[in-house]
Amino acid sequence: MDITVRGAGIFGLSVAWACLERGARVRVIDPNGVGGGASGGIVGALAPHVPENWNEKKEFQFQSLIGAEAFWNNVAPWAGVETSYARTGRVQPLADDRAVELAQARAKSAEALWRGEAEWRVVTAEALAGPLPESPTGLYVHDTLTARMFPRQACKALAAAIVARGGELALAGEDVGQTVWATGVHDLLQLSEHFGKPVGNAVKGQGALLAYDMREGPQIFANTVHMVPHWNGTVAIGSTSEREFTEAGSTDAQLDVVLEKAYAAVPALRGAKVVERWAGLRPRAKSRAPMLGRHPLYEGAFIANGGFKIGFGMAVKVSEVMASLVLDGVDTVPAEFTPEASL
DSSP: OEEEEEOOSHHHHHHHHHHHHTTOEEEEEOTTOTTOSGGGOSOOEEOOOOSSSOOHHHHHHHHHHHHHHHHHHHHHHHHOSOOOOBOOOEEEEOOSHHHHHHHHHHHHHHHHHSTTSSOEEEEEGGGOOSOOOOOTTSEEEEESSOEEOOHHHHHHHHHHHHHHTTOEEESSOOOOSEEEEOOTHHHHHHHHHHHTSOSEEEEEEEEEEEOOOOTTSOEEEETTEEEEEOTTSOEEEEOOOBSSOSOTTOOOHHHHHHHHHHHHHOGGGTTSOEEEEEEEEEEEETTSSOEEEEOSSSTTOEEEEOOTTSHHHHHHHHHHHHHIIIIIOOOOOOGGGSGGGTO
16 A cells, blocks of 8 residues: 655654555655654653553553654664664652652552553662752652653654665655645644634744763753753753744743753753754644544545644554554544544
């Protein structure tokens, strides 16, 4: 079967790869090139929801995060370049006794909900590596499910693997066979215009990249900021979440605030050189979940959209369910993830 994927962000590339692995002939088309939108960013915090109040969305994300190591290990030899993926865990300081009590309760629920495949632990600084934020209680949450990824590098690797395995990448072309639309903000805005109501929107995010080598340490989430050590000796700091903005691709003083929060949390970062400031638009569906299934506008076509802040963390499971739907007609998309949930 021939598959055309419109969009070379993480959802489009992951779906293309999954279809290619199952024997389909695949072509990915994007006029902006690989990672030309939100997937060309720098932060890449693949962090789970807290292990409580479990639901279908949290289970979907859990399965995706657990499956990510095998997915990227399979991509790596075909790509011939660094994927940037590593399951390095995440650290969060605990501010007070109530936070400690809650974290300990979540540690117990994680034992059941994460089924022994990852841990949510309450630990002291001695159990952790690298520079750490100060913790008023001296205690931290350390989860072993969180992973990191340099988004644009991951897209580069996945695109290279697709070509190496016989797929095609193009800036333009005609649709052949089944079409999957994974065009992010463009498609959400088109759907909103067509239906005359908000179906999804663009949310601007700003982040920065520091020249500071923490690659052996875990991610840090402190002071509402993600600090993500990457494989190349940089640390990503982010991000803002802006519903209103005037310039999509520019950074401003809001990023300076985020950086100052990071410096306050981890003083070792303060003298590090800022090697890049990045801004982009992330696609957020009205349901706040990924939008997966049959396309509401194009008969016979499919949609994979709405990654927002969790696109890279969800991509592995998204590719699996979309490949089953497109190639086999087997629909395992959670009800909350269907286009109808946002219409």
